[in-house]
Amino acid sequence: MTDDTTAAKLGLTDAELAVHPTVFASGALKDRVVVVSGGAGGIGRAIAWLCARLGAHVAVVGRNQTKLDSLVAEMADRDLKASAYVTDIREPDAVNALFDTVWAAHGRVDGLINSAGGQFPQAAIDFSVKGWNAVINTNLNGTWYMMQAAAQRWRDHKHPGNIVNIVVVTTHGLHGIAHTIAARSGVIGLSRAVAVEWAPLNIRVNCVAPGVIETEGWNVYSPAARAAYPRSNPMMRNGTTFDVAEACVYFAAPSGKFVTGEMLTVDGGGQLWGETWTTGKPAYFGGDDT
Numbered sequence: 523m524t525d526d527t528t529a530a531k532l533g534l535t536d537a538e539l540a541v542h543p544t545v546f547a548s549g550a551l552k553d554r555v556v557v558v559s560g561g562a563g564g565i566g567r568a569i570a571w572l573c574a575r576l577g578a579h580v581a582v583v584g585r586n587q588t589k590l591d592s593l594v595a596e597m598a599d600r601d602l603k604a605s606a607y608v609t610d611i612r613e614p615d616a617v618n619a620l621f622d623t624v625w626a627a628h629g630r631v632d633g634l635i636n637s638a639g640g641q642f643p644q645a646a647i648d649f650s651v652k653g654w655n656a657v658i659n660t661n662l663n664g665t666w667y668m669m670q671a672a673a674q675r676w677r678d679h680k681h682p683g684n685i686v687n688i689v690v691v692t693t694h695g696l697h698g699i700a701h702t703i704a705a706r707s708g709v710i711g712l713s714r715a716v717a718v719e720w721a722p723l724n725i726r727v728n729c730v731a732p733g734v735i736e737t738e739g740w741n742v743y744s745p746a747a748r749a750a751y752p753r754s755n756p757m758m759r760n761g762t763t764f765d766v767a768e769a770c771v772y773f774a775a776p777s778g779k780f781v782t783g784e785m786l787t788v789d790g791g792g793q794l795w796g797e798t799w800t801t802g803k804p805a806y807f808g809g810d811d812t
């Protein structure tokens with residue numbers, strides 16, 4: 523649990539995201555409309571910047587109007603196209619209204635990148651029912667409502683589409699957030715299942731699993747836990763939000779046109795070596811619980 527309530531400034535800034543070098547050609551997403559949930563957060567913000575820089579109109583989604591508006595204004599200052607939509611992804615009616623509104627505004631939606639999500643660190647044995655439900659509702663149910671609402675409109679409009687779900691690494695070395703491992707395992711299974719069911723609709727569905735990526739979302743973790751995160755992978759460092767954004771765009775752009783039901787792990791090799799203890803490493807495993 524966080525032992526310091528002072529929020530640290532973490533991750534790349536808008537000024538950095540606006541000019542960060544990219545391997546993608548400008549125009550790679552020209553005239554596409556991409557919905558990015560959690561678009562004013564750390565990873566979602568990098569995704570939004572990159573998609574807009576590549577020519578897309580980005581519909582950024584979150585619960586905080588001020589945060590969304592400020593991002594859209596930053597992008598407009600650089601002649602990039604974005605609009606803000608306040609929606610709680612846990613509310614299916616609101617999610618359906620969101621997609622109707624974006625379709626009405628633009629006449630199309632081409633991609634959905636689900637970056638809204640999160641959890642809090644706690645020993646699983648102590649989870650409350652409310653805490654468990656908050657994490658499952660956000661990360662599994664909310665992601666599903668977004669996926670289904672997007673897909674139903676692609677089916678009805680006979681329009682191709684693609685979905686990228688940001689998950690977490692569920693296979694190795696991520697401790698203290700078992701509720702999210704459960705929720706994201708659900709998203710991964712769901713994505714593989716509908717990748718097949720929705721192939722006849724020309725809809726692709728893929729996942730990106732980031733490792734340790736410095737963002738303000740990390741403020742739920744203690745400074746001591748965060749300080750140890752570079753030991754989660756053999757590169758011995760944290761990744762950046764741009765690393766994740768480029769992985770998402772690989773799937774969302776024509777580069778991913780023959781890829782569906784896949785998972786791209788962006789963790790510096792953390793599945794092979796390293797461990798992340800969000801609640802401190804227990805003495806049992808050679809740590810000091812910090």
Ligand SMILES: CCC/C=C/C(=O)SCCNC(=O)CCNC(=O)[C@H](O)C(C)(C)COP(=O)([O-])OP(=O)([O-])OC[C@H]1O[C@@H](n2cnc3c(N)ncnc32)[C@H](O)[C@@H]1OP(=O)([O-])[O-]
Nearest residue numbers: 639640641642643644650652653656657660734739740742
């Ligand atoms: C590097 C590591 C890998 C991954 C990194 C990332 O993903 S980082 C980036 C990702 N970003 C983030 O992770 C962003 C930060 N995370 C969040 O905003 C939330 O964890 C959320 C995603 C569940 C939001 O759900 P929400 O809007 O519903 O939030 P709410 O605040 O209203 O809480 C609901 C209930 O949950 C319970 N509960 C909550 N906190 C704690 C706790 N510390 N202790 C114990 N329990 C806790 C509690 O029961 C609470 O109800 P109560 O008892 O207060 O009435």
Ligand SMILES: NC(=O)C1=CN([C@@H]2O[C@H](COP(=O)(O)OP(=O)(O)OC[C@H]3O[C@@H](n4cnc5c(N)ncnc54)[C@H](OP(=O)(O)O)[C@@H]3O)[C@@H](O)[C@H]2O)C=CC1
Nearest residue numbers: 560562563564565584585586610611638639640735737739
């Ligand atoms: N950073 C990391 O190291 C890693 C992150 N991830 C995952 O990547 C995703 C993005 O993480 P990151 O950018 O770091 O986290 P942030 O907390 O910075 O961003 C998450 C965003 O999701 C939005 N959000 C949360 N709940 C809802 C909701 N119910 N409805 C709509 N929007 C919501 C938040 O906006 P608002 O509160 O304004 O609604 C916030 O902007 C998350 O799923 C995270 O768990 C996975 C592995 C590692």
